[in-house]
Amino acid sequence: MPDSNTTDFTSPSTFILQGIPGLEAAHVWISIPFSAMYAIAILGSFTVLFIVKIEPSLHEPMYYFLCMLAVTDLVMSTSIVPKTLSIFWFNSREIDFSACLTQMYFIHCASAMESGIFVAMALDRYVAICHPLRHSTILTNPMVAKIGLAVVLRSGLLALPLPFLIRQWPYCRTNIIPEPFCSHIAVVKLACADTRISSYYGLFVLFCVMGLDVIFISMSYTQILRAIFKLPTKDARLKTLGTCTSHLCVILGFYIPGLFSSLMYRFGQNVAVHFHVLIANMCLLLPPMLNPIIYGVMTRQIRDRLLRLFTQKGP
Template identity: 80%
Template sequence: MPGSNTTDFTNLSTFILLGIPGLEAAHVWISIPFCAMYAIAILGNFTILFVVKREPILQGPMYYFLCMLAVTDLVLSTSILPKLLSIIWFNSREIDFSACLTQMYFIHCFLATESGIFVAMALDRYVAICDPLRHSTTLTNPVVAKIGLAVLLRGSMLALPYPFLARQWPYCRTNIILHSYCEHMAVVNLACADTRISSYYGLFVLFCVKGLDVFFITMSYIEILRAIFSLPTKDARLKTFGTCGSHLCVILAFYIPGLFSSFMHRFGSNVALHFHILIANVYLLVPPMVHPIIYGVRTKQIRDRLFHLITNKRT
C-alpha cells in the first residue's frame, strides 16, 4: 500500500533533535569547549553591562549600543546552548513543536537585530569622526533609544515569516531534526510540501537585509577613512582609527562566520553533516564570547573602569 512506510506527522507535537550526528561518541568532549564559550560569553557580556551601568563616564551612544549588543549576544547564545547541553548530558532530545518554532524565531530575530546594531554603531563612529562637533547633539539619548527600538522591531518583523511559514507545512516524513537546534532549513526540509518559499525568504534576508547592512557599514567606513586620511599627522590618524578598531573586529567576527555558514549550508552538499552543524553552533557561540573580550581589551575606557572597580572593591 502506498504510504504504508510513512508515519503521519501532520499533527506534529514534538521534534527530536539529534545533536551532532556522526559525532555521538565525542559529544561529551565537544560539550567542554561549548560550555566554556558560553560561560565566557555570560561573564563577559554581564561585565560589560555592569561596568557601563556603574560608570557615568561610559554612558554615551557608543556604550549604549555596546550594551544592546551584549544583551543580544546573551539571548542568542542562551537560545541554543542550554538545549544542546541537555541533549549531550541528559539525552533530552525532544522539543515541543511550538518551542522549536520559538527557538527558531529568537535566533533569527536577534541575528537580524545584531546586524542592525552594527549599522547603528557604524553610524555612531561616522558622526563621531566625520562631524564630531555635532555628535552630542545628533546622537542624544532619545535618538539612541529610538534607533535601538527600530533595530529590534526590524529584527522582530523579519523573523516572523520563519516560524509562520514553518507552521503551515504538513510534516509527514519524520520528526527527527538532523541538527542540535531548530535551524530554519533543517526543520523546513522535513515537510512533505514545496517549501521553496521558505528557502527563498531565507536567501532574501541574507542578501537583501544583511547585504544592505554590510553595504551601509562599508559606506560609513569609506567616509570615515577619508576623514582619517585628511588629518594632518600620522599620530592623529592612528589615534582616530583606533577608536574604530574594536567595532571592525566585532563586525568581522559576526559576518564572516555567518556568511560562511549560510553559503555552506545551501551549497556545500559534499561537506559532512557534522561539520555543517559544528559551524552553525560556532557561528552563534563564538561572537558572543569574543565581543566583550575585544571591547575589554581594545577599549581603554572600559579597561580602565573595570580595573578601577576591581581595585576599589579590594580596598
C-alpha cells in the same frame, strides 16, 4: 515502537534534535567547549552591562549600543546552549513543536538584531569622526532610543513570518532535525510540500539583514577612512582609526563566519554533515563569546574601569 522516520503526520507534536550527527559518542567531550563559550559569553556580557551602568563617563551612544549588543548576545546564546547541553549531557533530544518554532524565532531575531546594532555602531563612529562637533547634538539619548527601537522592530518583524510559514506545512517524512537546535532551513527541509515561499522568504530576510547592513556599514567606513586620511599627522590618523578597531573586529567576527557557513551550506555538498553542524554552531556561539572580550580588551575606557574595579582597596 513506531519508527519516527516513517510516521505520517501533518502537525508533529515534537521534533527530535540529533545533536552533532556522527559524533554522538563524543557529545560529552564536545559539551566542554560549548559550556566554556557559554560561560564566557554570559560573564562577559553581564560585565559589560555592569561596567557601563556604574561608570557615568560611559553613558554615551557608543556604550548604549554596546549594552544592546550585550543583551542580544545573552538572548542568542541562551536560545541555543541550554537545550544543546541537555542533549549532550542527558540525551534529552525531544523538543515540543511550538518550543522549536519559538527557539527558531529568537535565534533569527537575535541574529538580525546583532547585525542591526553593528549598523548603529557604524553610524556612531561615522558621526564621531566625520562630524565630531555635532556628535552630541545628532546622537542624543532620544535619538539613540529611536535607533534601538528601530533595530528591535525590524528584527522582530522580519523574523516573525518564519515560524508561521513553517507551521502551515505538512510533515510526513521525519521529525528528526540533524542539529542541536531548530534552525529555519533544517525544519523547512522536513516538510513534504512545496516550501519555496519559506525558502524565498528566508533569502529575503538574509538580504535585508546581511546584505543591506553590510552595504550601510561599508558606506559608513568609506566616509570614515576618507576623513581619517585627511588628518594632518600619522599619530592623529592612527589614534582615530584605533577608536574603530574593536567595532571592526566584532563585525568581522560576525559576518565572515556567517558568510563562510552560508557558502559551505550551499556549495559544500561533499563536506561531512557533522562539520556543517559544528560550523553553524560556531557561527552562532563565537560572536556572543568574543564581543565582550574584544570590547573589554580593546576599549580603553572599559578596560581601565574594569581594572580599577579589581584593584581598588576598600573604601
